[in-house]
Structure formats: C-alpha cells, structure tokens
Amino acid sequence: MAGTSLMRIAHLEDMAAKQHQAVVSAEDDLRRLSQQLVKAQEEERRSLSRDLHDQIGQVLTALRIGIGNLEGAVGHANGKEPQDQNEYQKKIQTQLDQAKRLSEQALRSVRDIAMGLRPAMLDDLGLGAALEWQVRQFSRLCGVPVSVAVEGDLEQFSDAQRTCIYRVVQEALNNVSRHAKATEVMLLVAGRESGIAIEVRDNGDGFDRRALRNGGLGLVGLKERVRQLGGEATVDSKPGEGATLHVWLPVTAAVES
Numbered sequence: 001m002a003g004t005s006l007m008r009i010a011h012l013e014d015m016a017a018k019q020h021q022a023v024v025s026a027e028d029d030l031r032r033l034s035q036q037l038v039k040a041q042e043e044e045r046r047s048l049s050r051d052l053h054d055q056i057g058q059v060l061t062a063l064r065i066g067i068g069n070l071e072g073a074v075g076h077a078n079g080k081e082p083q084d085q086n087e088y089q090k091k092i093q094t095q096l097d098q099a100k101r102l103s104e105q106a107l108r109s110v111r112d113i114a115m116g117l118r119p120a121m122l123d124d125l126g127l128g129a130a131l132e133w134q135v136r137q138f139s140r141l142c143g144v145p146v147s148v149a150v151e152g153d154l155e156q157f158s159d160a161q162r163t164c165i166y167r168v169v170q171e172a173l174n175n176v177s178r179h180a181k182a183t184e185v186m187l188l189v190a191g192r193e194s195g196i197a198i199e200v201r202d203n204g205d206g207f208d209r210r211a212l213r214n215g216g217l218g219l220v221g222l223k224e225r226v227r228q229l230g231g232e233a234t235v236d237s238k239p240g241e242g243a244t245l246h247v248w249l250p251v252t253a254a255v256e257s
Helices: 001-077 082-117 120-124 127-142 159-180 209-214 217-228 251-256
Strands: 145-151 185-191 195-202 232-237 243-250
Touching: 001 082, 001 217, 082 209, 120 159, 127 145, 127 159, 127 185, 145 251, 159 185, 159 195, 159 217, 159 243, 217 232
Parallel strands: 145 185
Antiparallel strands: 185 195, 195 243, 232 243
C-alpha cells in the first residue's frame, strides 16, 4: 500500500509539474503577444502618419501653392488690356487644371488609406470584390502577380467572419511581400455550406516550420484571430519551397459570433 501510494503521489506530482509548465508557457506566449501587439500598434500608427505626411500632406501643400499662383494670376489679369487678359486667362486655366489634378490625387490617397483601415467595399460590394481589390493593390505595389479563385457563396458569413477573412488575406500578402521574395502567389477562397476555406500559396524562399513558435506577431495574431471564431490556421513550408497558409472557418462559429 505504501509503495502504491508513493507511485500515485509521484504520478500526481508529475502531472502537476506538466500542468504548471503548460501554464508558464501560456503566460509567456500571452506576454510576448501583448508586447508584440503594442509594438504593432505603434508601427501601424507610424505607417499611417507617414502615409498622411507623404501622400496627403505634400499634395495639399502643392495645392496651396497652386491656389496662391492662381490668385496672383487673377490679380495681374485685372486692369490689363484685352490681349494681355487672354494670356493671363490661359495661365489661370493652367493653374485651375493643376489644382484639379492635385485635388483628385489627394482624394485617391485618402480613399486608399481609408480602404486599408476598413474596406468600405466589404460592406457595400461584398467580400469577393474586397478581396479582388486587395489583390490588385498588392500586385500594383509589390509587382508580384496573384492568381485568384473565389468559389461558392461568401455572403452567408457574419460581418465578424468576413472581416476576419479579409484581414487574414491581408496579413498573408503582407508576409509574402516582407519575407517570401516570391514571384507568384495563389489565393483560393472557397465558401461551403459548413464553412469557408482559404489558401494562400507562394513560390518564395519558404522557412523552417520549427521556427514558427518564435515567429513575429503577424502569424501569431493571424492564428489568434482565426481561433477566436472557432477556426484553424496552419502553415506548410520548407526552406526553398515556398509556403502555404491554410485557414478554415466554420459557418456555425460565424452565426454564434
């Protein structure tokens, strides 16, 4: 009996030690994720600030200068002879055309920034159109062609799940642009009665999957976003053989969410 008791106690102590180690590991992961979330937030703010300064600020500065030149041309035209007024009218028209182009450029920049923060077409035109726009933007900015295949009904999912799908694809493409050095990317989105499957595949450098545990926030946050909706995200990759992201989100999780 004493020997049996000692074995039982040793078994319980071993189980307790394993559970304690699991708790410590989970706390470490949570602490690391929290730190990376703060870092990502600051990076996002820095990126937004840079976009506003470089794209919007410079265009508005040029527009202000153009309006000042236009005001000067109008002032010089007053009181001039008719033949001189015609010359100034041409200058005024040139300044007006330039101001119009600058205002249209600023509007496009604001629209692009707003789409990056929250794609309006996700609400207005649906998930399929938003994903196609996202892919076009990625190819235009990175010069990497993306083949897109969208199957099934994508509008049966909740707003939370459609937003999750959009962000998953966005993060996957961002990872490709930053790390993969790929020349081709394939995106597959398939809506089924039971859920939706997403696959993002590239022909880039790939990586060792054993290093994923210590990976950056991008993949960790992506998996956490999917997990919160009852889904699953996995990555298959080998050095030199590209990488493939697989995501599955069940319909039931979308309804309950």
